[in-house]
Amino acid sequence: MKEMIIGLFSLVQNKRLTMNSDPPKKQLIRKLNNHLHATLRDVANLAGVSTKTVSRVVNHQGEISEATRLRVQAAIDQLEYRPNVLARSLIRQRSNTLGVIAWGIDYFGPSRTVVGIEQEANELGYSLFLNLMSHPDGDHEPILDTLISRRVEGIIWAIPEVGGNRDWIQTSRLDQLPPVVFLSMESRPGISVVSVDNRNGAKQAVQHLLEQGRRKIGIITGPMTWWEARERYAGWQEALGEAGLEASLSLVVNSDDWSAVNGERGMRTLLAQVPDIDAVFASNDQIALGALSTTHQLGRCVPQELAIVGFDNIPEAAFLWPPLTTIYQHLVDLGRVAVRNLHEMIVSRQSQSEPLPPSFTMLKPELVVRASSSI
Amino acid sequence: MKEMIIGLFSLVQNKRLTMNSDPPKKQLIRKLNNHLHATLRDVANLAGVSTKTVSRVVNHQGEISEATRLRVQAAIDQLEYRPNVLARSLIRQRSNTLGVIAWGIDYFGPSRTVVGIEQEANELGYSLFLNLMSHPDGDHEPILDTLISRRVEGIIWAIPEVGGNRDWIQTSRLDQLPPVVFLSMESRPGISVVSVDNRNGAKQAVQHLLEQGRRKIGIITGPMTWWEARERYAGWQEALGEAGLEASLSLVVNSDDWSAVNGERGMRTLLAQVPDIDAVFASNDQIALGALSTTHQLGRCVPQELAIVGFDNIPEAAFLWPPLTTIYQHLVDLGRVAVRNLHEMIVSRQSQSEPLPPSFTMLKPELVVRASSSI
DNA sequence: TATATTACTGACATCGTTGTCGACAACGAT
DNA sequence: ATCGTTGTCGACAACGATGTCAGTAATATA
Numbered sequence: 001m002k003e004m005i006i007g008l009f010s011l012v013q014n015k016r017l018t019m020n021s022d023p024p025k026k027q028l029i030r031k032l033n034n035h036l037h038a039t040l041r042d043v044a045n046l047a048g049v050s051t052k053t054v055s056r057v058v059n060h061q062g063e064i065s066e067a068t069r070l071r072v073q074a075a076i077d078q079l080e081y082r083p084n085v086l087a088r089s090l091i092r093q094r095s096n097t098l099g100v101i102a103w104g105i106d107y108f109g110p111s112r113t114v115v116g117i118e119q120e121a122n123e124l125g126y127s128l129f130l131n132l133m134s135h136p137d138g139d140h141e142p143i144l145d146t147l148i149s150r151r152v153e154g155i156i157w158a159i160p161e162v163g164g165n166r167d168w169i170q171t172s173r174l175d176q177l178p179p180v181v182f183l184s185m186e187s188r189p190g191i192s193v194v195s196v197d198n199r200n201g202a203k204q205a206v207q208h209l210l211e212q213g214r215r216k217i218g219i220i221t222g223p224m225t226w227w228e229a230r231e232r233y234a235g236w237q238e239a240l241g242e243a244g245l246e247a248s249l250s251l252v253v254n255s256d257d258w259s260a261v262n263g264e265r266g267m268r269t270l271l272a273q274v275p276d277i278d279a280v281f282a283s284n285d286q287i288a289l290g291a292l293s294t295t296h297q298l299g300r301c302v303p304q305e306l307a308i309v310g311f312d313n314i315p316e317a318a319f320l321w322p323p324l325t326t327i328y329q330h331l332v333d334l335g336r337v338a339v340r341n342l343h344e345m346i347v348s349r350q351s352q353s354e355p356l357p358p359s360f361t362m363l364k365p366e367l368v369v370r371a372s373s374s375i
Numbered sequence: 376m377k378e379m380i381i382g383l384f385s386l387v388q389n390k391r392l393t394m395n396s397d398p399p400k401k402q403l404i405r406k407l408n409n410h411l412h413a414t415l416r417d418v419a420n421l422a423g424v425s426t427k428t429v430s431r432v433v434n435h436q437g438e439i440s441e442a443t444r445l446r447v448q449a450a451i452d453q454l455e456y457r458p459n460v461l462a463r464s465l466i467r468q469r470s471n472t473l474g475v476i477a478w479g480i481d482y483f484g485p486s487r488t489v490v491g492i493e494q495e496a497n498e499l500g501y502s503l504f505l506n507l508m509s510h511p512d513g514d515h516e517p518i519l520d521t522l523i524s525r526r527v528e529g530i531i532w533a534i535p536e537v538g539g540n541r542d543w544i545q546t547s548r549l550d551q552l553p554p555v556v557f558l559s560m561e562s563r564p565g566i567s568v569v570s571v572d573n574r575n576g577a578k579q580a581v582q583h584l585l586e587q588g589r590r591k592i593g594i595i596t597g598p599m600t601w602w603e604a605r606e607r608y609a610g611w612q613e614a615l616g617e618a619g620l621e622a623s624l625s626l627v628v629n630s631d632d633w634s635a636v637n638g639e640r641g642m643r644t645l646l647a648q649v650p651d652i653d654a655v656f657a658s659n660d661q662i663a664l665g666a667l668s669t670t671h672q673l674g675r676c677v678p679q680e681l682a683i684v685g686f687d688n689i690p691e692a693a694f695l696w697p698p699l700t701t702i703y704q705h706l707v708d709l710g711r712v713a714v715r716n717l718h719e720m721i722v723s724r725q726s727q728s729e730p731l732p733p734s735f736t737m738l739k740p741e742l743v744v745r746a747s748s749s750i
Numbered sequence: 751t752a753t754a755t756t757a758c759t760g761a762c763a764t765c766g767t768t769g770t771c772g773a774c775a776a777c778g779a780t
Numbered sequence: 781a782t783c784g785t786t787g788t789c790g791a792c793a794a795c796g797a798t799g800t801c802a803g804t805a806a807t808a809t810a
Contacts, residue, residue: 035553035724037526039796050760055798063757080551085524086465087796091765095461100505111486118507127521130475130505132493146502149460151412176455178410260694289694296696316691319635319664321671349410414766425790430768438787462766466795 038079047075058083089151098342099129099147102158103136108314109331110158113183116335117156124343126153137165144177154179154342158335161185161227179345181338186227187360192345194338194361198228201327201365202235205281205309208325208367210243212374214279214307218251220266220291222258222283232283232311250274255287263290271298278306279373285310285317288324292372296321307373318370325373328366337361413454422450433458464526473717474504474522477533478511483689484706485533488558491710492531499718501528512540519552529554529717533710536560536602554720556713561602562735567720569713569736573603576702576740577610580656580684583700583742585618587749589654589682593626595641595666597633597658607658607686625649630662638665646673653681654748660685660692663699667747671696682748693745700748703741712736 040051040058047054049068056062057072064072075081089095098121105111114130121128129152131143136159147155157180159165166185174180174191181192209217219236222229233252240247250273255262263282267290270277282288288310295302302308302322310317313328341359348356415426415433422429424443431437432447439447450456464470473496480486489505496503504527506518511534522530532555534540541560549555549566556567584592594611597604608627615622625648630637638657642665645652657663663685670677677683677697685692688703716734723731 037523037796040798041796051796052760052762052798053758056759059798061798062759065758068759082520082523084465084526084796086461086470086526087765088798089765090459090461090465090767090796091798093765105480106483106486106490108481108483111481114505115481115507118505122506127525128505130489130493130503131497132490145457146460148412149457150502151459151461260691264694286690286694289691293694293696293698314691315661316635316664316689319639319661319668321668321696323668412766415768416766426766427768427791428789431789434768436768437789440788443788459766462795463768464795465766465797466768468795 037084038081039084040081042079043072043075043081046079047072095151095153096126097129097150097152098126098154098156098339099131099143099150099152100156100158101131101133101140101143101147103133103160105132109312109329112331113158113335116332117158117339118335119332120336120339124339126339126343133159136160136162140168144173148177152178153346154181156180156335156338156342157182158338159183162223163225179342179349181342181345183334183338184228190358192341192358192360194334194341194359195363196329196331196334197362197364198231199235199238201311201329202232202281202283203239204235204365204367205311205325205327206236206239207243208369209279209281209307209309209373210239212279212303212307215245216251216274216277217245217279217281218253218270218274218277219281220263220270220283220287221252221254222287223256224254229283232281236281251277255283258284258286260286260290260293263287263292264294265290267291267294268298271300280306280308282308282310285312285314285324285326288326288372289316289320292320292322292324302372303375309373313368317368320372322372323370325370326368328368330363330365334363337363412459413456414459415456417454418447418450418456421454422447470526470528471501472504472525472527473501473529473531473714474506474518474525474527475531475533476506476508476515476518476522478508478535480507484687484704487706488533488710491707492533492714493710494707495711495714499714501714501718508534511535511537515543519548523552527553528721529556531555531710531713531717532557533713534558537598538600554717554724556717556720558709558713559603565733567716567733567735569709569716569734570738571704571706571709572737572739573606574610574613576686576704577607577656577658578614579610579740579742580686580700580702581611581614582618583744584654584656584682584684584748585614587654587678587682590620591626591649591652592620592654592656593628593645593649593652594656595628595630595638595645595658595662597662598631599629604658607656611656626652630658633659633661635661635665635668638662638667639669640665642666642669643673646675655681655683657683657685660687660689660699660701663701663747664691664695667695667697667699678746678748678750684748688743692743695747697747698745700745701743703743705738705740709738712738 040054043054044051049072053068054072056064057069100117102110102114105114118128129147133140155178169191181194184195185193187193206217221233224230237247253266253269255266263286270280280291282291288308291308292302295306300306310324310326313326317324317326345356415429418429419426424447428443429447431439432444475489475492477485477489480489493503504522508515530553544566556569559570560568562568581592596608599605612622628641628644630641638661645655655666657666663683666683667677670681675681685699685701688701692699692701720731
């Protein structure tokens with residue numbers, strides 16, 4: 001009975017071969033002209049072995065006699081065979097891909113982060129799907145759907161926390177996703193996060209200004225809907241508080257984006273509110289740049305009359321006039337750590353063991369002292 | 376006879392079902408716990424139809440009675456079914472993915488380009504694999520192998536032309552690839568290229584300086600191994616030549632990278648070589664920034680004594696002191712056009728028609744006048 | 751010499767889809 | 781009553797790989 005079934009099977013299977021009257025060689029030439037790819041079966045036919053044997057050679061698995069290995073390898077080379085990863089992913093149930101959802105990679109910070117993500121993903125053997133949003137609080141649903149449909153094994157959420165754009169995490173949506181690592185956001189129970197310690201960075205900046213003998217230290221914040229802006233603001237407050245100074249509201253100017261325009265305006269406002277202000281912490285380097293621009297326009301001397309510190313250490317910072325003291329964030333590392341953590345989550349989920357507890361990593365930024373803050 | 380075969384087939388197929396003793400519902404719960412995805416078959420079972428019918432509903436193809444359509448849709452929603460694009464790509468022989476090979480996306484220019492690429496790819500329904508190289512002349516072979524194995528339908532080569540890093544194009548390697556569009560390089564027969572007209576940009580910059588009455592116009596070039604640097608240099612030469620001025624070598628300083636450090640040094644050298652120089656074309660904004668830094672250090676007045684023009688229009692340019700005149704490249708468009716061209720190549724190859732002739736597109740940059748060049 | 755072991759290889763089913771082809775019911779027309 | 785049509789739907793094979801299992805030949809063991 002069994003033999004009978006097998007017989008019928010192969011009878012049916014042979015139909016394919018008989019339908020195609022070309023000899024194998026000719027078939028292959030046609031394939032190449034149509035920009036098709038050689039398959040395991042092509043290689044197997046050419047080498048006179050089964051597809052499984054070719055598969056074994058390709059994956060260096062199982063024991064293969066040197067003779068057949070060479071024969072198969074020759075066929076592979078001759079046909080320029082490349083395994084079809086789509087088919088492999090399908091049967092292995094592993095796509096070896098990650099998805100990044102990012103925003104603002106035309107800015108220095110986010111793009112550095114993506115570089116780190118790409119490097120680490122590459123080293124761990126993942127290919128990376130890049131998805132960009134046009135606004136930090138845009139609609140991410142279609143992106144998630146694509147990533148799920150493509151069966152990515154993990155997702156890096158490289159979008160800043162702005163307003164309520166993380167509220168969806170509380171919903172059940174997260175359960176339907178592969179492992180996700182979030183970047184640059186407030187820690188929340190149950191999810192994995194990697195962030196730069198913005199508060200500490202701001203604190204370092206202000207403490208440095210205090211050490212330089214400054215006492216009236218203003219701040220131009222970023223948009224306060226951003227978590228990072230709030231953290232930097234909090235760091236400024238903390239540093240002043242610990243020094244026994246009042247974080248008076250007249251020393252604060254909020255800007256509604258991170259651009260130099262607002263730095264320019266903010267600086268004017270601060271100088272109007274507190275004419276004898278002697279230092280300003282700008283919440284990023286663009287804002288600092290705008291602030292510097294204002295000091296030039298008004299003829300104030302930096303750092304003699306007024307010290308300025310930024311945040312980010314953009315490549316231009318060292319060449320501004322005067323060179324800008326700032327806070328350096330290890331953003332490439334941020335990306336790398338995120339992928340490493342993600343990889344661990346993926347591995348742990350595969351091994352069916354207890355799910356890994358969510359991780360929370362904080363990277364400490366560094367103060368870079370230049371002429372804009374020290375005489 | 377035929378019925379017999381069919382009978383045997385389904386007998387064999389049923390083995391799978393009998394082997395698995397769980398009722399369908401329970402199977403599904405197990406699936407969800409293991410983070411598996413519902414398949415067409417799951418949906419079909421739940422809705423009491425065949426997989427093909429579900430497929431038809433998902434793809435809005437064929438004629439389906441409203442009753443079954445609703446029933447199937449309900450099952451899809453209930454199971455949160457997402458089609459597996461890997462399987463779909465496999466059978467359809469279309470992956471709907473593109474690959475980008477890029478370098479330097481932590482710089483402003485390349486990252487803008489990638490933004491454009493991502494946007495257009497997204498709009499045309501492609502997912503994007505991002506691959507970064509650490510050097511413009513690094514080894515791209517492993518990247519190409521991965522992309523081929525993943526069966527991307529096209530490749531965007533977003534790496535600047537440096538030294539001989541395009542020589543491989545002459546080899547047969549290109550034939551084994553899906554359609555490729557190259558960015559920012561010299562036109563070559565047989566390949567598709569999209570570039571910014573660097574020569575024209577530089578020419579505009581120098582012509583602007585001439586219109587301002589400048590006559591001793593120097594240049595700080597980029598690294599001359601780069602095609603873009605050579606083009607900008609050529610533009611400077613052309614503009615001077617057309618104005619009847621000599622492009623004397625004393626007016627030229629080469630820098631070996633694009634950084635501000637070299638702009639600083641370059642400016643010093645120029646001032647030493649030609650003390651009465653009255654304008655400088657810096658081959659990018661970083662170099663211009665360095666040059667500006669030198670003028671501050673030496674107390675030269677910009678633009679009164681010395682006009683400076685850059686290239687790129689980095690976001691900081693408007694806020695430097697003085698604000699920098701520069702050349703704006705439409706890099707987002709560059710990326711978009713590249714993907715659009717690539718898409719056409721892909722479509723044409725599919726339709727089996729005559730292969731599309733390679734395209735060559737040049738985007739014209741724009742002069743942005745600011746205070747560094749006009750009094 | 752007969753049997754157990756090892757080394758190597760292949761047949762088949764399978765992953766989750768879609769294209770092809772044909773089955774079947776309902777319908778109106780002859 | 782018979783015969784196309786039309787509208788729905790399903791069985792099957794196929795995409796290109798890998799895992800399972802069994803088969804064969806060569807070698808080692810009794």
